[in-house]
Amino acid sequence: MRKTITAEELYKKMNAQQQVVLVDVRAEDKYKDFHIEGSTVESIHVPKTDIFLLDDPQEENLSAIPANKEVIITCTTGNSAAKCANILSAREYDVVLLEGGITAWKEYMNSSK
Template identity: 50%
Template sequence: MLALKRISPKEFLERIRGEEKVLLLDVRAKEKYNDYHIEDSQVLSLNIPKTVIFNLEEGNELAQISKEQRLVVTCTTGNSATRCAAILDGLGYQVEVLEGGLTAWKEYRK
């Protein structure tokens, strides 16, 4: 397996400040997602909990994501996002992991 691409909070902010819309896959539980997630006019935020990605046979919510579209995966600290990104990468998705997850994002945005 190739090393997963990573994107820093700074690079992520620069990307969404540019012209490009970003597809952000948040793999935290629905409750955590509902409490806080990245919102921006340039961000299309999807919440598919990691348990769904770990057990893909439970129903394929990934069908809504094109494999042609670049996807940034995030969670609280980056660990679950990295595991999910590895699975998605293996399925042919173009994935990047937000370094440090939402914890690093919030810290950067202070």
């Protein structure tokens, strides 16, 4: 069973000064336009196409994604991130899916102000 985190839970983690590794799999222009930031957030951009290649057993693991830490995967709505989470989980990464993706994050941040 895949682990998930809601936007509210992620916000609370960040507010509690917990270290978070966030892997954003959206296109580079979308990532540059907006991504989740914070003093305790290590934001990593890895296009989903790079992760999809890992479905091939011959491919090497991605050095950009830490294998020894929990990583939270996100995309625009969560669909692509879910596919990426499955691939990374199969390769023994400790993966958590941000439910609803960046869309849910923005909605939560707008509603909590």
